[in-house]
Amino acid sequence: MxxxxxxxxxxxxxxxxxxxxxxxxxxxxxxxxxxxxxxxxxxxxxxxxxxxxxxxxxxxxxxxxxxxxxxxxxxxxxxxxxxxxxxxxxxxxxxxxxxxxxxxxxxxxxxxxxxxxxxxxxxxxxxxxxxxxxxxxxxxxxxxxxxxxxxxxxxxxxxxxxxxxxxxxxxxxxxxxxxxxxxxxxxxEVVGTDAATAEMVKLAENAFRDVNIAFANELSLIADAQGLDVWRVIEIANRHPRVQILRPGPGVGGHCIAVDPWFLAHAAPDAARLIPAARAVDAAKRAAVLDAASAICAGGERLICLGLTFKADVDDLRESPALDIAAELARRHPGQVVLVEPHLRAAPPGLTAPLVSLEEALAGPGALLVLTDHAAFRRIPRAQRAGRRILDTRGIFRDEESP
Ligand SMILES: NC(=O)c1ccc[n+]([C@@H]2O[C@H](COP(=O)([O-])OP(=O)(O)OC[C@H]3O[C@@H](n4cnc5c(N)ncnc54)[C@H](O)[C@@H]3O)[C@@H](O)[C@H]2O)c1
Incomplete structure (x- = not known):
């Protein structure tokens, strides 16, 4: 029964x-x-x-x-x-x-x-x-x-x-x-084990994702400092049969991967070195994106922030690096920043920049800051990107440009 x-x-x-x-x-x-x-x-x-x-x-x-x-x-x-x-x-x-x-x-x-x-x-x-x-x-x-x-x-x-x-x-x-x-x-398959092992398994899974994304983000920071294209580096490195580097981005979001690693680190602070380091890399990557975008605004340019959600094609804002970065840019550069988020009808509370449609944003001048890899952004025609400064944290415009 x-x-x-x-x-x-x-x-x-x-x-x-x-x-x-x-x-x-x-x-x-x-x-x-x-x-x-x-x-x-x-x-x-x-x-x-x-x-x-x-x-x-x-x-x-x-x-x-x-x-x-x-x-x-x-x-x-x-x-x-x-x-x-x-x-x-x-x-x-x-x-x-x-x-x-x-x-x-x-x-x-x-x-x-x-x-x-x-x-x-x-x-x-x-x-x-x-x-x-x-x-x-x-x-x-x-x-x-x-x-x-x-x-x-x-x-x-x-x-x-x-x-x-x-x-x-x-x-x-x-x-x-x-x-x-x-x-x-x-x-x-439903795998049986003891309760504490199952608890650690769940935390290990999300810490694995966090540490590996942090590695990709650290590579992106190093590549930027060297004037290299991190996407090309990763693409070629991943041809090694035992290497599978993940994709960099503006930082890790969502309520799981950005949160759960701390549960592991908290359990044994003296033993956990890599996990807190991965969280610190994440913070450094967010700060680097913010600084690079802020420098564009400091030159007087309008900035179009593409995406607020933490990942592509969802409306979830929890722990979203895109939201944090866009909110801080709007605060630092009043009147210069516009936000585009096709998965939200209204701007989340506390944001001081206007939320506009993609068409409206692209009708005017301005640099593009890609924070989320929504399908709608991937479809922006090359002609509408031409002549603009582009900060593409997700590598969405790269594929067609690679040699
Ligand atoms: N969302 C995911 O994809 C996901 C995936 C794996 C694990 N988890 C984990 O699952 C758990 C739940 O996450 P979620 O995303 O479903 O949360 P959520 O915030 O979407 O929903 C939790 C619900 O619990 C209710 N609630 C809170 N305290 C309560 C109480 N004492 N009694 C009755 N109801 C109560 C809230 O009102 C809310 O509706 C978390 O530990 C989360 O880390 C979530």
Missing amino acids: NPRVTVIGLGYVGLPTAALLASRGMAVQGVDSNPAVRATLAEGRIHITEADVEALLERALRAGLFTLHAQPPPADVFIIAVPTPLGEDHAPMLGHVLDATRALAPALRPGNLVLLESTSPIGTTARIAALLAELRPELTDLAIAYGPERVLPGRILTELVENDRVAGGLTPEATQRAQDFYRLFVRG
Whole structure:
């Protein structure tokens, strides 16, 4: 029989998961502490941008397989998918996870499975177990495990099913129970391990991306200092059979890769040297882009900032280097900067430069600062770029220019 599932935290991870489980016939009870989120979802609309989730939600609501709650109701399986932001000194803040744990404690029944899916520092699953043991000491047969997400925004529903997944229990039985549950909807392999290993796996994945992007960005800074084209250097170096250098950019964004490496570094500050160094390279790259663009403005030129989101063809501004750089340029050079972001209808609050359409921006003079590699920018005709100074942090205009 299908398990009844309570999902706590209905954001980018929790909502698609809840909708997918309901589409597989499970009765899903969605819990979110934000009443506005609950109200939106109750109307069959979604508050995140993610393809096909709204259609699944609507169907689940109509079938009576998805209900909304302020407090967790009893279930067979509890999934915690609340935020885990960074606090002071880059320390992970576990307040939401611990609040969710306290909230679900009264709903627990013997033999329940509790799955933590929030990206978490090593030891968090054990902390949840200790808190539950304090709150519900009579429940000695709970199965508690960590089951992190590796989904890519924009492809979440597909990746929830197709990606391999790790399930790490606090006991071998909990690992098995978590694997059995994920196998109900995951087509990829569900790899079993212990909870702490699973926690470190998730952090290692995002730190890997961060360190490797920092390497590409450091190469771009060195190449600039040497007057060399970093894109050509990387293109040729990647012909080595065991070399795969990533693409440079204006810095790393999004709420995962720019954040999670700190969870690892924080766990063992004396051992973690490369991870904080990668974060420092990221800051240096952002500063270098800012200085180069600022120098153009200092010469009196108008500057057209192309892109504010953290990556191509999405509307996500979280930890976006493009947004930070554009905001600072607008502040430093009032009246000289215009912003183009085809994925936003209005400028984010606090920006002091106007948001204009691409056509409007290109109708006038001005240097181009490419901050995001949106498809719309790749299509800017050569004629509209001719004669302008171009700072292309994403290398989007390079391919056609290479010899
Ligand atoms: N977004 C991604 O692509 C992604 C990928 C992998 C892992 N993660 C991790 O998953 C976790 C959740 O991320 P997200 O992007 O879904 O966050 P989100 O901000 O999109 O959504 C979180 C939701 O949880 C709710 N919430 C907060 N505290 C709560 C509480 N105590 N009880 C009930 N609801 C609560 C918020 O109102 C919000 O709607 C984070 O740890 C994140 O790092 C995210």
